[in-house]
Amino acid sequence: MIVEIGHFALILSLFVAIVQGVVPLGASAVNNRRWMGIAGPASIAQFLLLCVAFAALTHAFVTSDFSVLNVANNSHTDKPMLYKVSGVWGNHEGSMLLWALILATFGCAVEVFGKNLPDGLKNRTLAVQALISVGFLLFILLTSNPFERLINVPMNGQSLNPLLQDPGLAFHPPFLYLGYVGFSIAYSFAIAALIEGRVDESWARWVRPWTLAAWVFLTIGIALGSWWAYYELGWGGWWFWDPVENASFMPWLAGTALLHSAIVVEKRGALKNWTIFLAIITFGLSLMGTFLVRSGVLTSVHAFATDPERGIFILILLCIAIGGSFALYAVRGPSLSGGGLFKPISREGSLLFNNWILTTATGVVLLGTLYPLFIDAIDAGKVSVGAPFYNRVFIPIMTPLVILMALGPLMSWKRTDAKAVLSRLYLVYGATLAAVVLTYILKGEDGWGGYLGMGLATWLATGVLWDIAERVKLGRTSFGESLKRLKRQPRATWGMTIAHLGLAVTIAGMTGAGNWKVEQIQVMNFGDQLEVAGFTYTFDHVRDVRGPNYNALEGTFTVEKDGKFITTLHSENRTYDTGGMPTTEAGIYTMFLGDLYAVIGDKSGDGYVTRLYWNPLVAWLWGGSLMLAFGGLVSLTDRRHRVGAPKRAKTNRAANNTAAEGAKA
Amino acid sequence: MKRKTRRLYMVLVGLCALGAVAAIVLAALEDDIVFFFSPTEIMEKDVIPADQRIRIGGLVESGSVTKAADGVTNLFSVTDMANTIEVQYKGILPDLFREGQGVVTEGYFQGKTLLADEVLAKHDENYMPPEVAEALKKSGKWKEGEPISEALKNGHVPDDAKPAKEY
Numbered sequence: 103m104i105v106e107i108g109h110f111a112l113i114l115s116l117f118v119a120i121v122q123g124v125v126p127l128g129a130s131a132v133n134n135r136r137w138m139g140i141a142g143p144a145s146i147a148q149f150l151l152l153c154v155a156f157a158a159l160t161h162a163f164v165t166s167d168f169s170v171l172n173v174a175n176n177s178h179t180d181k182p183m184l185y186k187v188s189g190v191w192g193n194h195e196g197s198m199l200l201w202a203l204i205l206a207t208f209g210c211a212v213e214v215f216g217k218n219l220p221d222g223l224k225n226r227t228l229a230v231q232a233l234i235s236v237g238f239l240l241f242i243l244l245t246s247n248p249f250e251r252l253i254n255v256p257m258n259g260q261s262l263n264p265l266l267q268d269p270g271l272a273f274h275p276p277f278l279y280l281g282y283v284g285f286s287i288a289y290s291f292a293i294a295a296l297i298e299g300r301v302d303e304s305w306a307r308w309v310r311p312w313t314l315a316a317w318v319f320l321t322i323g324i325a326l327g328s329w330w331a332y333y334e335l336g337w338g339g340w341w342f343w344d345p346v347e348n349a350s351f352m353p354w355l356a357g358t359a360l361l362h363s364a365i366v367v368e369k370r371g372a373l374k375n376w377t378i379f380l381a382i383i384t385f386g387l388s389l390m391g392t393f394l395v396r397s398g399v400l401t402s403v404h405a406f407a408t409d410p411e412r413g414i415f416i417l418i419l420l421c422i423a424i425g426g427s428f429a430l431y432a433v434r435g436p437s438l439s440g441g442g443l444f445k446p447i448s449r450e451g452s453l454l455f456n457n458w459i460l461t462t463a464t465g466v467v468l469l470g471t472l473y474p475l476f477i478d479a480i481d482a483g484k485v486s487v488g489a490p491f492y493n494r495v496f497i498p499i500m501t502p503l504v505i506l507m508a509l510g511p512l513m514s515w516k517r518t519d520a521k522a523v524l525s526r527l528y529l530v531y532g533a534t535l536a537a538v539v540l541t542y543i544l545k546g547e548d549g550w551g552g553y554l555g556m557g558l559a560t561w562l563a564t565g566v567l568w569d570i571a572e573r574v575k576l577g578r579t580s581f582g583e584s585l586k587r588l589k590r591q592p593r594a595t596w597g598m599t600i601a602h603l604g605l606a607v608t609i610a611g612m613t614g615a616g617n618w619k620v621e622q623i624q625v626m627n628f629g630d631q632l633e634v635a636g637f638t639y640t641f642d643h644v645r646d647v648r649g650p651n652y653n654a655l656e657g658t659f660t661v662e663k664d665g666k667f668i669t670t671l672h673s674e675n676r677t678y679d680t681g682g683m684p685t686t687e688a689g690i691y692t693m694f695l696g697d698l699y700a701v702i703g704d705k706s707g708d709g710y711v712t713r714l715y716w717n718p719l720v721a722w723l724w725g726g727s728l729m730l731a732f733g734g735l736v737s738l739t740d741r742r743h744r745v746g747a748p749k750r751a752k753t754n755r756a757a758n759n760t761a762a763e764g765a766k767a
Numbered sequence: 768m769k770r771k772t773r774r775l776y777m778v779l780v781g782l783c784a785l786g787a788v789a790a791i792v793l794a795a796l797e798d799d800i801v802f803f804f805s806p807t808e809i810m811e812k813d814v815i816p817a818d819q820r821i822r823i824g825g826l827v828e829s830g831s832v833t834k835a836a837d838g839v840t841n842l843f844s845v846t847d848m849a850n851t852i853e854v855q856y857k858g859i860l861p862d863l864f865r866e867g868q869g870v871v872t873e874g875y876f877q878g879k880t881l882l883a884d885e886v887l888a889k890h891d892e893n894y895m896p897p898e899v900a901e902a903l904k905k906s907g908k909w910k911e912g913e914p915i916s917e918a919l920k921n922g923h924v925p926d927d928a929k930p931a932k933e934y
Contacts, residue, residue: 336859336862446773446777458781458784462785462788466788466792469792473796473800483802483803484802484803484804485800485801485802485803486800486801486803486822486873487796487799487800487801488799488800488801490795490798490799490820491795491796491799491800494791494794494795494798494799495788495791495792495795498791499788499791623839623857623858623859624838624839625837625838625839675862684862684863685862686862701859703858703859703860704859704860706834706838706839707838709838711838711839711858711859713858713859
C-alpha cells in the first residue's frame with residue numbers, strides 16, 4: 103500500500119511539475135500576474151510529493167519489502183540499517199529518484215528563501231526548474247520505475263554490492279547529487295534571465311549563494327568518493343582520472359569558474375554574457391556526467407553495468423536542455439553586454455584569467471574523457487586516456503592559476519599597478535624559495551614534481567596570509583587595531599581565505615602522496631618484520647572475524663618507529679554472505695605527516711602476501727578539501743547573502759559597494 | 768596604447784596561450800594514451816614495441832594462475848579463446864580477479880610476456896569489460912547475450928551469477 107502511495111505521489115509530482123513549468127511561462131508571456139504566481143505553491147507541492155515518494159521507497163527498503171523489484175535486487179534482511187537506507191540510492195532507480203527529489207528541493211528552497219526575488223525572475227526560474235523536473239520524472243516513470251512490483255516475491259533480496267556497503271560511499275551519492283543538481287538553479291536563473299533579457303548586479307547576487315551551496319556539496323561529494331577509493335580499493339590511490347570521476351570533476355571545474363565570474367558581475371557588472379554561458383555549461387556538464395555514468399558508453403571502475411536505452415533518454419534530455427539554452431543564448435546573449443570596463447591587470451582581469459584557465463581545464467578533461475569514444479567511433483582502435491595524460495596536461499595548465507590565485511585578491515578593481523603588488527611580496531618569495539630548498543634537503547633530487555608542488559602550495563598559502571595581513575594593516579597600525587579590523591572582515595573574505603588556504607593544503611597533500619609514496623609488496627610469515635619508510639611493521643597474526651553480514655580474514659600488524667610503539671593496524675579481506683565478491687579493507691593509521699597503510703592479500707606458502715605503504719601527507723588532501731568546502735560555507739553566511747536577495751533598493755547596493763571598497767582600502 | 772591595439776594584443780596573447788595548451792594536449796595524446804589490443808591482435812604483430820604501454824584484455828585462462836618463486840609475482844594467461852598472452856604481475860590481484868573472468872591488464876611487453884603493473888577486474892562479478900566482450904566477439908568465441916560460461920569450455924562462472932547492478 104505504502105509503495106503504491108509512493109508511486110502515485112511520483113506520478114502526481116510529474117503533473118504538478120508540468121503545471122509549474124508551463125503555466126508561469128505562458129502567463130508571463132501575456133503578463134497575467136495571478137497565473138504566474140502558481141509556480142511558487144507548485145514548487146512546494148512538487149517537493150512534498152517527491153518527499154512522499156522517496157519516503158515510501160525508503161520504507162520499502164527499511165522493512166525489506168521484497169515484493170518491490172528494486173528492493174529485491176538491492177537489499178537484504180541481514181544488511182545493517184545504514185546500508186538498508188543507503189541502498190535506496192545505491193541503485194539506478196533509487197538514485198534517479200534522489201536526483202528528482204533534490205531538483206525539487208532546490209526549487210522549493212528558491213520559493214521559501216527567495217521571498218525578495220522579483221516575481222518575474224522567481225516564477226520564470228521555478229518554471230525552468232520544473233521543466234528539468236518534467237524530463238527527469240518522465241525518465242524515471244518510463245524507463246526506471248523504482249516502485250515496480252514483483253509477482254513472485256523472493257524470500258530474500260540480492261543485497262547491495264558489497265563495495266558500496268561502506269559509510270564513505272553511503273553518503274557520497276547524496277552529496278554529489280546535491281552538487282550536480284544544485285547547479286540546476288544557476289542554470290534556471292540563467293535561462294530565466296535570458297528570457298527576461300536582463301542580467302544585472304542583483305541577479306548575480308541572487309545566483310551566487312545557490313551556486314556556492316551546490317559547489318560546497320559537490321566538493322564534499324568528490325572528496326568522499328576519493329577517500330572511499332583510497333581506503334576501499336586497497337591500492338592507496340585516491341584519484342584515477344576515471345571517466346566517472348571526471349564526470350563529477352568537470353562540473354566542479356566549471357562551477358568554480360562560475361563562482362568567480364559571478365563575483366565580477368555582482369561587484370562590477372562586467373562579464374554578464376560569460377557568466378550566463380558558464381551557468382549553462384556547468385549544468386550541461388552535470389547532465390552529461392549523468393549521461394556518461396548511466397549510459398555505459400564509457401567503461402570505468404566505478405560504473406556498474408548500464409543500460410543503453412536509458413542512456414538515449416538522457417542524451418535526448420541533454421540535447422534539449424543544452425541545445426535549447428544555447429539557441430536562446432544566441433538570440434538573447436548579445437543584448438546582455440555592457441558593464442564596467444577594466445584593464446587586464448586588475449581584480450577583474452585576474453578573475454577572468456582564472457575563468458579562462460578553469461574552462462580550458464574543463465575542456466581538457468572533456469577531451470580526455472571523450473577521446474576514447476571518438477577514436478572508437480572512427481574505428482582507429484581502442485585507447486584509454488589515463489593519469490599520464492592528465493598529469494602532463496594538467497600541471498602546466500594549473501600552475502599559472504595557482505600563481506595568480508595568490509596575486510588576484512591583492513589587486514584592486516578596475517586597474518592595478520602590477521609592480522607595486524609584486525614588490526610588496528618579498529616574504530612570499532622568501533617562503534616559497536625556502537619551501538623548495540627544504541624539499542630539496544629532505545627529499546633530494548627526485549624529480550621536479552616535488553619542488554613545484556611544495557613551492558606552489560607555499561606560494562599560495564603565504565600569498566593568502568599576506569593578503570589578509572594587508573587587509574588588517576598588520577604591522578602598519580597597532581596590533582589591537584589590526585585585530586579589530588580582522589574581526590570586521592566580511593564573512594566572504596574569510597570564506598575566500600579559508601578556501602584558498604584549503605587548496606594550498608590540498609596541493610601539498612597531492613604532491614606528497616603523488617611523489618613520495620613508498621610501497622612494498624612481499625610474502626610475510628607471522629612474526630616477520632619489515633621496514634617501510636622508517637617504520638617497522640611486524641606481522642602478528644591473522645584470525646577470522648564475523649561481521650554483521652560478512653566473514654573476514656583479519657591480519658594484524660604492529661608498527662613501531664625507533665623501538666617505540668606507534669599503532670596496531672587491522673586489515674581485512676571480507677567475503678559477504680550474499681555475493682561471492684570479496685572486498686578489501688585496508689588498515690590505516692593517519693598521522694600529520696602521512697598514513698601508515700597495510701593490506702593483506704592471499705595465502706602464499708606459510709605466509710600471506712602483504713602490501714605495506716607509506717602515504718605521505720595524504721590526509722592533507724581530505725583536510726584541504728574540507729577547508730575548501732568550509733570556506734564556501736563561511737562565505738555563504740556572509741551578510742549580503744543572508745539578507746539574501748535584498749530588494750533592488752539603491753541604498754543597499756551603495757552600502758554594499760562602500761563595504762567592499764572599505765574592505766579593500 | 769589605443770584601446771583597439773590593446774584588445775589586439777590581448778587576443779594575440781590569448782591565442783598564443785591557447786596554442787600552447789593545444790600543443791601540450793596534442794603531445795600528450797600522442798605519447799600518453801594507451802592502446803588496447805586483444806591477444807590475437809598482439810600475436811598478429813611482428814614486433815611488439817617494448818617501450819609502449821599496452822593494455823590487453825580477455826578472460827583469465829582457467830588453470831593458468833600461478834605464483835612465481837618469490838611468492839608475490841602472479842603469473843597468468845589472458846585469452847580471447849583464439850590466442851593467449853602470458854602476464855606477470857607483482858602484487859595483490861584485485862578482489863574480483865578470478866579464473867574464467869574478464870580482465871584488463873596494462874603494462875609493457877618483454878618479449879611475448881606482458882609485465883603488467885595494473886590489473887583491472889570490474890566491480891561486478893558477472894560483468895564483462897566491453898573491450899573484452901569485443902575481443903571475444905571478434906575471435907568468434909562469444910556472442911552477445913550468451914552466458915560467459917558457454918564460451919568457456921572449462922571456465923567456471925560463479926553459479927550465483929546475478930543481474931548486473933548499477934550504482
